[in-house]
Amino acid sequence: MIERNTYYPDYDVLDQIEEWDPVTADAVLKRLGPFPALEFLTGDEEQRLRVICKHLVYDNRDDIFDWVIHFIDQTLADEKGEYQRSPDAPPEKILVREGLKAIDKLAQKLYGNDFLSIDVKEQFDILASLQVGKAASIPEWSTIPQKDLFDKLLVLTVAPYYSHPTIWSEIGYGGPAHPRGYYRIELGLADPWEAQRKDVTEKEEDNGE
Amino acid sequence: MENESRVEKESYVQHNCDHYKDHRYDDLEHRKYGDKEVDVCIVGMGAAGGVLIHELSKAGLEVVGIEAGPFWDPQTDFASDELHAYSLNWQDTRLSGGNDALKFGPNNSGRGVGGGTTHFTGVFYRFHESDFRVKSTDGVGEDWPISYQDLEPYYDKIENDIKVSGPKHFPWGPFNGPYPYPEREPISAWAQVFREGCEILGIRSSVPPLAILSAPFDGRPPCTNRGFCNEGCKPNAKFSTLIHHIPKAIQEGAEVITDSMVTRVLVDDDGTVSGVEFNHDGNYYQQKAKVVIISAFTVETPRLLLNSACSQYPDGLANSSGLVGKYIMPHSGHDVFAKFDQEMRLYKGTPVMACTQDFYETDPDNDFVRGYTLNAHGNRPVATAKILTADAGYWGKELREIMLNFNFYAQITMVGEVLPQKKNQVTLSEEKDEYGIPRPKITFSYCENDNKMIEHGVEKANQIFKARGGKPAFVAADTGHLLGGCRMGDDPTNSVVNGFCQSHDIPNLFICGASVFTTSGGANPTETIMAIAARTADYIADLGKKGEF
Numbered sequence: 001m002i003e004r005n006t007y008y009p010d011y012d013v014l015d016q017i018e019e020w021d022p023v024t025a026d027a028v029l030k031r032l033g034p035f036p037a038l039e040f041l042t043g044d045e046e047q048r049l050r051v052i053c054k055h056l057v058y059d060n061r062d063d064i065f066d067w068v069i070h071f072i073d074q075t076l077a078d079e080k081g082e083y084q085r086s087p088d089a090p091p092e093k094i095l096v097r098e099g100l101k102a103i104d105k106l107a108q109k110l111y112g113n114d115f116l117s118i119d120v121k122e123q124f125d126i127l128a129s130l131q132v133g134k135a136a137s138i139p140e141w142s143t144i145p146q147k148d149l150f151d152k153l154l155v156l157t158v159a160p161y162y163s164h165p166t167i168w169s170e171i172g173y174g175g176p177a178h179p180r181g182y183y184r185i186e187l188g189l190a191d192p193w194e195a196q197r198k199d200v201t202e203k204e205e206d207n208g209e
Numbered sequence: 210m211e212n213e214s215r216v217e218k219e220s221y222v223q224h225n226c227d228h229y230k231d232h233r234y235d236d237l238e239h240r241k242y243g244d245k246e247v248d249v250c251i252v253g254m255g256a257a258g259g260v261l262i263h264e265l266s267k268a269g270l271e272v273v274g275i276e277a278g279p280f281w282d283p284q285t286d287f288a289s290d291e292l293h294a295y296s297l298n299w300q301d302t303r304l305s306g307g308n309d310a311l312k313f314g315p316n317n318s319g320r321g322v323g324g325g326t327t328h329f330t331g332v333f334y335r336f337h338e339s340d341f342r343v344k345s346t347d348g349v350g351e352d353w354p355i356s357y358q359d360l361e362p363y364y365d366k367i368e369n370d371i372k373v374s375g376p377k378h379f380p381w382g383p384f385n386g387p388y389p390y391p392e393r394e395p396i397s398a399w400a401q402v403f404r405e406g407c408e409i410l411g412i413r414s415s416v417p418p419l420a421i422l423s424a425p426f427d428g429r430p431p432c433t434n435r436g437f438c439n440e441g442c443k444p445n446a447k448f449s450t451l452i453h454h455i456p457k458a459i460q461e462g463a464e465v466i467t468d469s470m471v472t473r474v475l476v477d478d479d480g481t482v483s484g485v486e487f488n489h490d491g492n493y494y495q496q497k498a499k500v501v502i503i504s505a506f507t508v509e510t511p512r513l514l515l516n517s518a519c520s521q522y523p524d525g526l527a528n529s530s531g532l533v534g535k536y537i538m539p540h541s542g543h544d545v546f547a548k549f550d551q552e553m554r555l556y557k558g559t560p561v562m563a564c565t566q567d568f569y570e571t572d573p574d575n576d577f578v579r580g581y582t583l584n585a586h587g588n589r590p591v592a593t594a595k596i597l598t599a600d601a602g603y604w605g606k607e608l609r610e611i612m613l614n615f616n617f618y619a620q621i622t623m624v625g626e627v628l629p630q631k632k633n634q635v636t637l638s639e640e641k642d643e644y645g646i647p648r649p650k651i652t653f654s655y656c657e658n659d660n661k662m663i664e665h666g667v668e669k670a671n672q673i674f675k676a677r678g679g680k681p682a683f684v685a686a687d688t689g690h691l692l693g694g695c696r697m698g699d700d701p702t703n704s705v706v707n708g709f710c711q712s713h714d715i716p717n718l719f720i721c722g723a724s725v726f727t728t729s730g731g732a733n734p735t736e737t738i739m740a741i742a743a744r745t746a747d748y749i750a751d752l753g754k755k756g757e758f
Contacts, residue, residue: 006613021443024288058609071292079643083298083314084305087638087650091302124605131602154598162590162612163292171615173556173590176289178443181433185557187398195616197552 006170011195013168019180019193028176031164033063035070039077040093046073048100048115053157055124064164071160072096089148096156099149102140103130110136172197234280234468237489241464242496247271248753250485250498252471252513253505255324256735257722257742259450259458260367261502264746266461270753273464273496274455275487278321280467281451287441291591294440297321297328301648303508304638308654309686311539312599315439315592317691318506322467323451325506326735328439330560331421331447332584333373334732335364335740337382339570340626343728347571347578349658350629353727354699354708355744357383363740368418371448372426373736375418381566390423392416393432397558399619402549403585404563406677412669417564417584420448420735427453434558436587447559469494472644474501474517474526474718482526482718488644499758500749502710504722504742507537507691511635511724512649514695527695527712527720530702534635534694538729539653541625541663542689544586544596545670546618547679553619555588561622562587568669569731577661581625581731583670588620600685611682619679621670624689625662626731627655635694690734692726709748710741717758721745 017025038046046069053068054060075092082092089095103126107115111122118126129135130150161167168175172195174182184191249265251258254276262274281287281297288294298314305311319325339346341353361383367373368389375388393416396404400416407414421438422431432446445452459465469489475497477483484497503510511534515525525533563585571578588596594612597603603611611618633654637647655663671681698704701713710721721742723734730737752758 007616021289023285024290024293024443027288027290027293056604056608058606081301083300084303084310084312084651086310087304087306127604131604151599154604155595158594158598158608159292159591162594163290167612168590171590171612172552172554173615174554176437177433177435178289178437179433182435182557183433185397185434185554186395187401187551189398190552190554194554197616 006172007197008169008172008195009198011169011172013173013175014165016175016177016193020176021178024176024178028165031067031160033066035066038073041069041073041076045097045100048104051116051123052103052127052153055127056154056157057161059161061166064161064166067164068157068160072156075156086145086148089145090143092152095144095149095152098140099144099153102138102144105138105140106135109138169195236466236468237494242271242273244497246484246497246499247273248498248758249500249502249749250275250496251502251504252485253324253503253509253722254322254450254455254465255319255504255506255722256326256450256738258324258504259326259454260739260742261504261721261746262463262465263454263458263461264743265750266458266463268746268750268753270750271462272458273466273498274458275469275471275485275496276322276465276467277470278467280322280465281327281441283441283443283445283452287443289435289437289440289443291440291589294328297441299506301642304640304648304650306650307633307652311651311653311688311691313508316689317539318508322455322465323449326449327441327451329735330438330733331419332561332733333368333418333420333736334582335382335384336730336732336737337569340728340730343579349578350728351696351698351703354697359708360737360740360744363743364736366743367736367739371420371453372422373418373420374423376415379415379418380413381569388418390426393419393421393423393559393562396562397434397554397587398551399553399555399587400558400562400585402553402619402677402679403621403673406673406679407565409676410672412565412567412673414563414565417561419559419561421559422446432559436556436558436560436589438560439592470644471505471513472516472646474503474513476517476519476521476526480521480715482715500717500719502719502721506722507694507724508635508649508651510720510722511694512637512646515637516646527705527714527718529714530705532696532703532705535631536629536696537633537635537651537653537691537693538627538629538726539688539691540729540731541581541623541627541655541659541666542687543623543663543667544600544685544687545621545623545667545674546682546684547671547674548614548617548682549619549679550617552616554616555593555618555620558587560587561585566732568666575665577658577665579626579628579658579662579731581623581662581666582733583666583673584622584624586620586622590615596685596687597683600687601683603683618682619674621673622687622689623663623666623670624732625659625666627659627729629693629696629728630656690723692723692729692734695720695724696727697725698727710745719745719749
């Protein structure tokens with residue numbers, strides 16, 4: 001696969017922030033930091049989780065993952081609930097905490113080293129095996145269902161990641177637009193302030209489909 | 210009024226309290242009715258509860274509505290942002306199992322005044338005549354005790370009350386328009402390619418009826434096409450009971466208590482219900498009422514009835530049939546994505562701007578009965594990424610690749626009828642929540658007919674995209690809505706409530722909302738929920754006039 005960058009290199013969704021209502025603008029700007037100290041995650045857990053999050057969304061810009069980690073930490077510190085949980089899985093606090101330990105143990109068993117010290121490819125292989133519930137057998141998997149762990153980490157990561165304005169700019173998302181609204185919505189049209197595609201021909205060729 | 214602290218405040222989660230940090234409503238300090246026995250107490254201020262409280266207070270009854278979540282102010286509490294909108298959802302953990310375990314929260318259930326209407330897409334279909342008699346016509350499921358004709362005047366009423374926008378001619382079902390307000394136009398690129406694909410294939414398509422304004426009404430502006438229907442509409446262009454029915458009900462004299470979780474329905478010695486017990490900020494209170502209506506969604510309604518078991522009703526209230534919690538039905542909601550060369554910009558326009566119901570009715574050529582709606586569906590980055598990850602299994606490099614092309618995808622979402630099966634159910638688990646109530650456990654698996662219909666719907670969606678030059682990209686297993694669990698019927702051994710949502714077992718206990726659906730239909734259900742609620746309100750108001758409670 002050819003690695004592709006954005007279609008919209010000149011577009012920054014935050015250029016429009018003056019057009020957003022203050023509640024929305026405030027919620028989005030808080031994602032740029034600074035962030036308070038972690039409440040739930042320990043420093044050790046944060047290091048492993050950060051690497052996992054980066055792999056899950058295939059990015060390594062630390063400023064974005066500062067926000068992702070903050071969001072996950074706040075979610076896990078909170079008591080509100082997690083919408084749904086498999087009857088076989090423990091609550092998310094335990095699933096993530098014990099799951100991170102189990103991932104380290106798995107790395108030890110397979111590669112003789114902790115998760116952070118093994119190769120990136122080995123780290124990816126571990127995550128891929130969890131997704132399909134086929135990771136090498138360790139006793140922890142009887143109480144930490146692999147797929148539930150993988151899905152939880154993935155959803156906890158993509159929600160904040162795709163809420164970061166830098167990512168919005170990259171994918172050409174127009175953002176909140178309240179109270180301004182969108183007016184040119186038909187095929188081929190865009191409001192003048194929206195992301196406009198660059199290098200159309202080159203991207204089409206890159207597509208490789 | 211009882212005011213007994215049974216929960217350690219320090220350990221209490223305080224989930225049901227506040228929308229601003231450290232802010233507490235003081236509803237309980239200036240009660241309108243307080244210790245007084247009111248005519249009607251409604252549990253849940255969502256789609257059904259909102260209509261009920263408005264209609265019953267208009268009829269001159271003394272009504273109290275109790276809502277677990279806050280009384281939102283769209284201007285200060287809503288943000289046009291997917292993450293921020295999490296608070297509108299019912300976040301409490303539900304245990305979800307079965308072969309096709311359901312997802313909750315944004316998928317189907319709200320918390321706070323307005324309930325799910327604060328985050329529904331605004332799609333406002335009527336059911337078809339056949340939906341009410343699927344056993345007679347197709348030999349599956351069960352017939353409803355009511356017909357389309359029974360609901361028709363209430364469909365008319367609800368559409369007019371909130372000025373539904375829709376086409377001059379809607380091609381399917383018994384009602385073909387016109388709607389009170391003109392259809393939304395223009396439509397978004399992704400809805401245009403859907404309609405063009407349909408036209409090439411000879412499939413009829415339409416702009417759907419929407420509870421979203423196309424022109425000003427009642428001090429509210431028309432929609433500005435930002436697509437944040439699922440996040441709480443800040444301009445108030447989309448209807449919700451939060452901004453329509455409930456403020457009007459309060460004007461009519463109703464009292465709404467928020468941040469208060471109803472934990473038990475109270476039963477008198479004579480076997481009738483006498484009110485409810487609720488928890489506010491860690492303390493327990495009671496509201497006495499002559500009639501109690503439970504409108505608390507497909508999960509919390511049976512949960513409350515089962516948790517209210519007492520010596521007279523050891524298996525839970527209204528449960529002599531043993532069917533409380535049984536026969537729950539989501540809609541199959543598979544999302545089908547195709548990639549186009551041109552930008553579709555899924556984020557623009559309201560979530561659904563085109564549809565077809567050409568596959569709604571049973572077709573003898575199919576290997577399944579009943580049918581579905583296809584909705585051309587917009588989306589925003591977080592929801593799209595969640596569909597890709599949690600539902601379709603993408604992550605890492607592939608996920609990033611697809612999302613970099615976010616603007617080039619169009620989406621069609623199916624709303625497929627799911628047949629009722631007794632084993633699909635809500636039960637009480639061993640685990641307790643913050644109020645000490647057992648957490649609900651939901652079990653769901655599709656049947657063969659459901660799966661065959663899904664296959665058909667996904668294939669049709671891909672054909673529509675292909676006809677218009679889209680490349681089928683990925684399909685995500687998804688569901689929408691959740692119905693049933695306290696189904697209506699004429700036979701008390703085979704249903705929980707009658708056609709007026711009155712429980713067979715306890716005449717002054719009503720259950721009204723998504724939970725009374727006998728079958729699911731193949732269309733978004735909110736309008737039918739509200740029409741049923743309006744009909745129930747008429748019935749209860751009549752009982753009141755006759756002095757029967």
